[in-house]
Amino acid sequence: METRASHILVGGFVLAFLAGLIAFSIWIAKVDLDAEYTDYDIFFDATVSGLYKRSVVYYSGIPVGDVRDITLAPNDPQKVRVWIRLRAEVPVTDGATARLEFQGLTGVAYIELTGGPPGGAPLVPEGDNERAIIQAEASAYQAVFAGAPDLLNQATRAVVQVQKLLSDANIAAVSGTLNNTNRLTGNLARGTDDIEAIVAEARVVLAKASEAADNISRLAASGNELLADDGVELVAEATRAMEDAQAVLQRVDGLVAANEEAVTQFVSGSLPEVSRMIIDLRATARSLSRLMSRIEQDPAEVIFGGDEVKYNLKTRKTNEGEK
Amino acid sequence: MSASSKIKTLLLSSLLMGSVAGCGPLISFGGDGEPDETYGLRYEAKQAEQFPAGPIVYVDSPQMAEGLDGHGVTVVMQNGRRTVLERAAWSTHLSDLIRDYVAQSIGAQSGANMIGEGGLDITAGCRLGLKVWSFEFVPGEVAAEDGVSVVLQFSLVRISDNQLLSHPTFAASVTVDSNSVGGVMSGFSRAMDQASSEYGGWFRERMGQCSR
Numbered sequence: 441m442e443t444r445a446s447h448i449l450v451g452g453f454v455l456a457f458l459a460g461l462i463a464f465s466i467w468i469a470k471v472d473l474d475a476e477y478t479d480y481d482i483f484f485d486a487t488v489s490g491l492y493k494r495s496v497v498y499y500s501g502i503p504v505g506d507v508r509d510i511t512l513a514p515n516d517p518q519k520v521r522v523w524i525r526l527r528a529e530v531p532v533t534d535g536a537t538a539r540l541e542f543q544g545l546t547g548v549a550y551i552e553l554t555g556g557p558p559g560g561a562p563l564v565p566e567g568d569n570e571r572a573i574i575q576a577e578a579s580a581y582q583a584v585f586a587g588a589p590d591l592l593n594q595a596t597r598a599v600v601q602v603q604k605l606l607s608d609a610n611i612a613a614v615s616g617t618l619n620n621t622n623r624l625t626g627n628l629a630r631g632t633d634d635i636e637a638i639v640a641e642a643r644v645v646l647a648k649a650s651e652a653a654d655n656i657s658r659l660a661a662s663g664n665e666l667l668a669d670d671g672v673e674l675v676a677e678a679t680r681a682m683e684d685a686q687a688v689l690q691r692v693d694g695l696v697a698a699n700e701e702a703v704t705q706f707v708s709g710s711l712p713e714v715s716r717m718i719i720d721l722r723a724t725a726r727s728l729s730r731l732m733s734r735i736e737q738d739p740a741e742v743i744f745g746g747d748e749v750k751y752n753l754k755t756r757k758t759n760e761g762e763k
Numbered sequence: 764m765s766a767s768s769k770i771k772t773l774l775l776s777s778l779l780m781g782s783v784a785g786c787g788p789l790i791s792f793g794g795d796g797e798p799d800e801t802y803g804l805r806y807e808a809k810q811a812e813q814f815p816a817g818p819i820v821y822v823d824s825p826q827m828a829e830g831l832d833g834h835g836v837t838v839v840m841q842n843g844r845r846t847v848l849e850r851a852a853w854s855t856h857l858s859d860l861i862r863d864y865v866a867q868s869i870g871a872q873s874g875a876n877m878i879g880e881g882g883l884d885i886t887a888g889c890r891l892g893l894k895v896w897s898f899e900f901v902p903g904e905v906a907a908e909d910g911v912s913v914v915l916q917f918s919l920v921r922i923s924d925n926q927l928l929s930h931p932t933f934a935a936s937v938t939v940d941s942n943s944v945g946g947v948m949s950g951f952s953r954a955m956d957q958a959s960s961e962y963g964g965w966f967r968e969r970m971g972q973c974s975r
Binding site: 726730733734750756762 | 824832833835838840841842844846847848849850856880883900902906941942943944947
């Protein structure tokens with residue numbers, strides 16, 4: 441018997457399964473079918489490096505849309521047109537601005553929107569434009585990047601100036617100046633001490649000078665007395681002494697003249713003999729010194745010969761048996 | 764005979780006895796052992812120049828530490844007692860041997876005119892004094908440890924101003940073959956040779972100051 445299939449039942453079941461599958465997919469994908477969007481254009485004057493399609497657009501820090509496309513402006517290739525799509529309920533009114541920002545140090549860019557004043561008119565496309573235009577403003581990063589070349593140039597010039605300022609010649613000059621200053625202050629400090637010492641010494645010298653002046657005065661007075669009283673006698677005695685000395689010298693001279701040969705013989709012959717005698721005496725004295733040392737140590741040994749202890753190399757002992 | 768004559772006779776007799784005694788024992792009964800072998804010291808490492816052009820230096824007679832001067836070869840036992848080596852003697856007083864050795868070795872190494880005994884009447888630039896602190900044979904516990912020790916202290920004085928130029932000490936110790944007296948005496952020669960190379964260099968560096 442042939443089984444009869446219920447085609448209607450099978451078809452209904454398949455359709456219901458497909459509908460459930462679609463509903464489940466929509467639920468899983470969170471597709472917001474009811475959502476409405478509004479598109480805008482933003483014209484940036486500088487680079488939008490780091491910004492890509494699907495980059496997030498924030499409004500006061502809230503993600504409200506994404507970037508749909510990035511192209512050059514049709515009429516001005518120096519500008520960049522960014523097409524963004526925002527949720528329709530985002531209040532983009534007249535006076536709203538867009539700014540390019542970066543997330544941390546990763547270089548990922550996003551667009552930050554700032555709303556216009558409350559109660560403002562919503563932005564609408566003007567003229568032939570397809571979308572309303574949000575005014576762009578330069579972000580802090582763009583300002584830094586824009587000013588970086590000038591800043592670097594200025595920094596470079598500053599470094600060059602600093603290098604010139606810190607040249608070896610200038611450093612040497614400054615070092616010399618510091619040394620001079622140090623020396624000057626040192627001299628001043630020492631000079632202070634020296635001045636004090638000089639003043640003290642000057643006082644002592646003045647006192648001594650005063651005392652010396654008094655002594656000189658007294659000496660002059662006594663000198664006058666000496667010259668007047670004893671000077672004459674002193675000069676007379678000195679004269680007599682000189683005359684006696686002259687007479688003695690004359691006698692010595694005569695004596696030497698009379699015995700010139702003997703004196704010459706003494707100087708040329710006897711004096712070297714004296715030198716040699718001294719040498720012999722020195723040697724004799726050394727021998728006597730040695731003898732006296734021996735006598736002091738052992739008088740009997742000097743006279744009768746020694747019976748001293750001796751070390752034998754073969755037995756490695758002394759003759760007294762000591763090792 | 765007067766009293767002064769007696770004193771003179773007594774002094775003269777004492778002087779004569781002392782002079783004779785200096786040459787050796789007055790009365791020697793001799794020994795029953797073998798006669799001593801006598802040794803000298805001679806610097807043989809280098810010959811002195813025929814006409815040395817260096818400064819004139821007077822080498823003074825060495826001052827010997829106690830017990831070192833004489834003919835005996837000093838032995839210092841391990842307990843510190845000093846004696847002399849049996850059947851060995853220096854050929855003359857050790858101080859004279861050392862003086863000649865020092866004069867010869869320094870003259871050969873430096874080119875200076877080293878004047879020793881008999882040079883008192885020569886005008887010299889420097890005087891070289893010498894103190895011998897040690898010149899002795901030192902037996903060890905065993906024969907292999909036997910050695911000789913030499914310690915010399917110099918004083919170089921510029922005569923013109925009595926300036927002490929240098930006052931160093933040099934020491935040398937060598938082990939010796941103590942199986943024979945000759946081995947020990949050879950050790951003294953080697954020790955002096957070792958020391959002479961050191962004090963020769965020291966003197967060369969300073970002899971220029973003697974001619975100022």
